[in-house]
Amino acid sequence: MKGIVFTEFLDMVENQFGLETVDEIIEASDLPSEGIYTSVGTYEFNEMVALLQSLNKKVNISVDDLLHSFGHYLFISLGKAHPEVIQSYTSPIGLLYSIEDHIHVHVKKLYPDAELPTFKILEKTETSISMVYSSSRGLYRLAHGLIEKCFEHFDATSKITFELLKEDGSEVKFDIVQNGQ
Ligand code: HEM
Structure with a gap:
């Protein structure tokens, strides 16, 4: 999975729940990357699964609901990162x-x-x-x-x-x- 998905996910978590929660879920997820992502890097999809499960435990929102609200966040992020990809659509x-x-x-x-x-x-x-x-x-x-x-x-x-x-x-x-x- 591309790093941009991870960096945006952690940004969303920081905005909604605070930096402390970001640190806690990274700590709890036992990640090969240690939670250090660059937008162009590629990381195991399992790291995203682990982060979602840790966040679910911490904030008591289902993984399904977390993914749904992350979709809202990610559309804006992708549109900002790559405006040329969506701007031709009416x-x-x-x-x-x-x-x-x-x-x-x-x-x-x-x-x-x-x-x-x-x-x-x-x-x-x-x-x-x-x-x-x-x-x-x-x-x-x-x-x-x-x-x-x-x-x-x-x-x-x-x-x-x-x-x-x-x-x-x-x-x-x-x-x-x-x-x-
Ligand atoms: C990945 C759907 C528009 C770039 C994904 C994934 C979904 C998805 C569900 C997760 C991977 C998977 O399910 O296997 C959609 C939908 C879109 C949309 C429904 C429109 C409503 C866009 C746009 C961009 C984009 C506009 C870029 C400007 C990406 C990237 C990934 C991705 C970079 C990550 C691939 C990876 O992790 O390897 N898309 N997408 N998508 N999409 Fe889209």
């Missing part, structure tokens, strides 16, 4: 439609060793999109948060439902409908 559905074929393709050029999910589009209209998230990492609640923030970015809101196609969350169908103005 609608949230247009942006979501392009994750697989444009956005993450561009990300792969920026970070050749990025491990990205796939999004298979099942249906798309002007105001709705259905797609299947697939990733062995099962971070569909992170995807959920990213999608919500994507609508906010365009001053829009949406109704998002999801259905686990595989119990471990490695395949999840999202049905997304943009709310009327």
